[in-house]
Amino acid sequence: MLNIGDSAPDFVAHTAEGDVTLAALCAEGPFVLYFYPADFTPICTKQACMFRDIHPELVAAGVRVVGVSSQGDSSHEAFRHQHDLPFPLLPDKDEAIAGAFGVKGPFGLTRRASFLMDGDGRVVDRLVADLRVARHEAFARKAIERFGKR
Numbered sequence: 183m184l185n186i187g188d189s190a191p192d193f194v195a196h197t198a199e200g201d202v203t204l205a206a207l208c209a210e211g212p213f214v215l216y217f218y219p220a221d222f223t224p225i226c227t228k229q230a231c232m233f234r235d236i237h238p239e240l241v242a243a244g245v246r247v248v249g250v251s252s253q254g255d256s257s258h259e260a261f262r263h264q265h266d267l268p269f270p271l272l273p274d275k276d277e278a279i280a281g282a283f284g285v286k287g288p289f290g291l292t293r294r295a296s297f298l299m300d301g302d303g304r305v306v307d308r309l310v311a312d313l314r315v316a317r318h319e320a321f322a323r324k325a326i327e328r329f330g331k332r
Contacts, residue, residue, distance in 0.1 A: 183284030184297065188305045190215075191282040195272035198255045202248075202272055208303045212329050213246040214322060216296040217285045221253045221261035221271075229294065229315045234267050236322055243330030247322075250274050251292060287312070294318070298325045 184190060192204045207213055216233070218226045233240075233247050240247060247269040251258075258271035274280055280292045287293040296318050298307040307324065311317035 183295075183310070184305050184308065186305050186307060190297070190299060190303050190305060192303075193279045193282060195250070195274065195279065197270070197273060198259070202270070204299075204303060207246075207248060208299065208301050210246065211244055211301045212306070212325070213248055213299050214240070214296055214325060215248050215250065215283075215299055216294075216318065217250050217280055217283065217292050218294055219291050220251055221257045222264075225294070225313060225315060226251070227261075227265065229318055230261070230267055231265055232315055232319050233269065233322065234265060236319065236326075237268050239326050239330075240322060243326040243328075245298075245325050245329050248272060250279055252277055252280070285310070296321050298328075 190204055195202045218229055220226055249271040252274050254273045254275055262271060280286050285293045285295040293310055294312045295310045297305050300306050309317060309321040
């Protein structure tokens, strides 16, 4: 798993709107890249809605949110629409992105992990909390504090 201070590996996520790369995300400044097991599951929905609810605070601090799971564009679009998610969800069907970040867990499931990335592609902070969404919210609030004071 990537550690604080590590440079993240570049990746390409193929979406209906076009390819998304780590380099392109970094060019827009800091962001939270969060991994989750699956769209529409109870804990993943709670996590996505938590990021939705604090999204205005993150944006005000200059921090974007990007989710990643193994479902495809159609599942992500339905999930985003149903829960009014204002941030992109990247498909990782072959789980190459999850593998590169080291978040593959037992039984082949993607772990619930959040990475705070800076504009240079370095990991500023990270969290793995498979069942505790409140820890991911605390992580996001820490990112707001870190970047909101600039």
